[in-house]
Amino acid sequence: MCTIDLSPADEADPDEILELLRCSYGQLLARDHPVELVGKALPVMCEPVPRLLRGAHYVLARRQGHVVGMGGWSRETPFGRPGVDGLGHVRHLAVHPKALRSGVGRAIFGWIVGTAQAAQVTRLSCLSTQGAVPFFAAMGMQAQGDVLLHLGPGVSLPAMQMCWQG
Incomplete structure (x- = not known):
């Protein structure tokens, strides 16, 4: 298996x-919706990625020079x-479908936890798509309850509120 290289996302091409x-x-949501x-x-x-990259902590995961995942956290809510002292929010953790179950998501989540703890964040919150709940549970996050994520007029997505405490 190839090495996963993590680097700050703000150095990457937004495209x-x-x-x-x-x-x-697109591919992973289509499994459940x-x-x-x-x-x-x-x-x-x-849509919000450029704004978040300026104000949050993000990392890209690369294998052999190709971006295979990304994720980050912010103090600001989604x-x-x-934000509230001690609380961070996991934001846009995504893994390329061809790189699923290869350690990319785990490496990104580990980076999120490490950098958040270094910034005195002791709790992480996440609005997870239904399909990603098993991943976040495997990372130690606890399901807090179902929520309906309102993304715009007539666009709502079932999600799960999850929490991690270090």
Whole structure:
């Protein structure tokens, strides 16, 4: 198996990041949701990346020079509200479908936890798609309850509120 190289996402081409998100979310969401819903949700889920890259901690995962995953965390909530001391929010953790179950997601989550703890964050919150709940549970996050993620007029996606405490 090839080595996973992690590097700050702010050094990356935003188009490369958006392409990874579209590919990952597009294919993985399609497993659990109707194509029409995925088509409406995808532009909204990928849209905020440039703003978040400026104000959060993000990393890209590469194998043999190819981006195979990304993820990060922020103090700001996913809805743009100011953060609370000690609490961070996992944001846009995505793995290319061809790299699933190869350690990429685990490496990214480990980086998120390590950098968050170094910044005095003791709890991480995540709004997980239904398909990603088993991954986050395997990383030690606890399911807090079902939520409906309102992404825009007429676009809502079932999700799970999850929490990790270090």
